[in-house]
Each structure stands twice: as structure tokens, then as C-alpha cells.
Amino acid sequence: MKFLINIVSLTADVVHTCKRVKDLFVLSSTMSYVDKMRTNDGASIWHARLRHLRIDKLKVKVLKFLVNGLPKLSTFGKGEVCERCQYGKAHRLPFDKSFSKCKAPLELIQSDLMGPCVTPSHSGFRYMSLSVDDFTTYT
Known part of the structure; x- marks a missing residue:
């Protein structure tokens, strides 16, 4: 593997384990990321994990059991503002057009x-x- 030539040490948390079948890595659904992270049941954490999903949409997914492995969240943090969501919604006015040549x-x-x-x-x-x-x- 040429891209690992300069790496002295590599450490990481194990999120998935799988079996190799020929040239394919087969991931068991019981070893999925959702199952590994089930202990963290804060709505703000799951909001971030699900690509900053709107809180009302997250609440629907929890109440209707639409996502396997998503824990039953009890609080949804009314009035909380996600800083990353605010940056994503921010807009800047365009610069004035330059006529210099x-x-x-x-x-x-x-x-x-x-x-x-x-x-x-x-x-x-x-x-x-x-x-x-x-x-x-x-x-």
C-alpha cells in the first residue's frame, strides 16, 4: 500500500468489523454504527449524526420507529440552537462588481x-x- 509509506503509527477506534469474502468486505447489520453508538441517547448528538436533521423530523423518526437502532429519545431540547446549522444557513451578500481591467x-x-x-x-x-x-x- 503506497499511501501508508510515511505513516509511523496509526490508531483509531473500531467502529465496524466485518468478514472478507473474496474481494468484498461483508458488514453484519448487528455490527452497524447505530448499534455501536446506541448508548448515546441525546437528541443533539443524534441531530448531528443524522446530518443535522431538523429536530421535528428527528422526533417523527423516533416516535414512529422509522430508524432501526435509534434509541427512544426523551428530550428534544426546545429552543436549542445548533451552531453548525446556523453557519450553514448564513448567507453573505455578493461583492460589488469590479470594473477595473x-x-x-x-x-x-x-x-x-x-x-x-x-x-x-x-x-x-x-x-x-x-x-x-x-x-x-x-x-
Whole structure:
């Protein structure tokens, strides 16, 4: 496996175990993620696990037993606001249209810096820089 060459140690929590049948890994339904995580029965945790499903929709799934293995949640946290859901719903107004035109390469360079990233690159860097020449659009 070439992609594991630079890894010194690898540790992780076991979420699934399965049997290998030829080139196929067969996962038992009793070993599913829902069964492993059944002990956590907070509505906010399940809201996040189910891709930030609306609380009223989560309540319907619980009350009508629509998801096998989903625990019977007792509280649904009325008035709680999920921070990630709020960021996902946030919108920005577009920037004003620019009418400036460059007449030569390297007259205007637009750049962006991203970081620090949690996971470093293969070279060990945690920041990324992107520069674009406005005239040629060369990066």
C-alpha cells in the first residue's frame, strides 16, 4: 500500500468489523454504527449524526420507529440552537462588481491564504497559499 509509506503509527477506534469474502468486505447489520453508538441517547448528538436533521423530523423518526437502532429519545431540547446549522444557513451578500481591467501581466495579483489546517500536507505544511494573476488568470 503506497499511501501508508510515511505513516509511523496509526490508531483509531473500531467502529465496524466485518468478514472478507473474496474481494468484498461483508458488514453484519448487528455490527452497524447505530448499534455501536446506541448508548448515546441525546437528541443533539443524534441531530448531528443524522446530518443535522431538523429536530421535528428527528422526533417523527423516533416516535414512529422509522430508524432501526435509534434509541427512544426523551428530550428534544426546545429552543436549542445548533451552531453548525446556523453557519450553514448564513448567507453573505455578493461583492460589488469590479470594473477595473488590468492591461499587463503581474499588474494585479489576487491571493488567498488558508490555514492552519488540522491535518498537515504530505510535506508537513499546515498553510496553503493561492495566487492568481488578474490579467492572465495564471495561478
